Amino acid sequence: MNKSSFFIVGQHAVIEALRNPKRKVLRVFLTEESKKNIHRKNPNKNVLEDVKVYFKSKKELDKYTSKEQLMHNGYVAEIEHLDQPDLKRFIKGKNNLTFVCLDEVTDPRNIGSLIRSAASFDIDGLIIKERHFPRNSKLMYKSASGCMEHMNIFQVSNINSTLKNLREKNFWVYGFDAKGQKDFTDIKWEGNNILLFGSEGSGMRQHTGKYTDFFVKININEDIESLNISNSAAIVFHHLSYIKKNS
Template identity: 75%
Template structure:
């Protein structure tokens, strides 16, 4: 195993890694059944070309997922990380960008689910604090269900300074908070926007929330205290995608 490589598991995570020309897949471990399934899903493309393939039994593959209590589905791959995009370069000469910023969100399952929803509804990218991003987490890759291969993930050293710089470049920052005065569906959502989400437990850090131009909320049944962050994010992403389609 290379120093920079790591393992991912699960059908969608592994197949999408194989489909991604930017992702280097070093080795893949499959059951006979999962190999057949790969060919069924991509009959016109040999995804296993130039990849070292090893056939294993389901039991032999269990060792790669037992500790995380995950289902490998007969797919395990050793991969290298993708080249990290640079936020400053990405936003240059672009308009109508929508980015997510996760403040204090560290749970790999939630991050993976948010990545999956963001890719599904054409969000342009996700900003996270570098030390909070579980870049080699099997759980995150499994929860993202392959969507991580199609999402711009910007790892930054400081969330607050990043937001400050983006505001200076004509981005509006919308902090999602249950105490927000306005429902997010009442916003026009034009121009360049940052959707700022805090952690499930404590929400946005107090100092970080000061960088929000507006605090908005998702109106839900008063009897329910809150939504899971990944559910909240998916609702917002879908609404913005719907608005964009109406304009287009």
């Protein structure tokens, strides 16, 4: 069965896609300088082998990014989607897993930035509602800066039923909310955990909150209303990574 293809732009997004043996790259559009840079960054392997390469001027490549007003930096690629990992199969026989789950978060820039942080701090996967995941977004791929190739992304049809099933399999669900009773740094963070973040505008849905075991918060300056979701997530991911490495 043929997979649908789409375009991504930007140096890190394109180079990491080329490096990923699981990613099918159909075509690459490069400037002469960006081709040289790819070879400089990959001295031991020709990542452009078996890939159709077309050389274009920066102005010619602008047509791929003008609508989104993105910088392509001389890199555009047409790629296919990766095979979707199966959540039930992934967790089987594993312990001490940490997933991030997004409820009603739809902004491609925020999702991409969050994926970049999650991959950087060894989060095991992202759980997101299928119809809210901007799977073909150039902005998301560029914001993720190549980390789309390093993150397990579990697209599910229903967040609530997914949380319910995971709780039955010994996962603890921590909802991040400004009104949470405990600061997240006071948690021991043992076992299997899910870090649940709601949308910036309306926050976590009340019904989804019923599938949350604990509500926790990030203590910030009282004069500041809130943090951007990707910034909040990066703080949490770094803390958990530090605990894991020093436990």
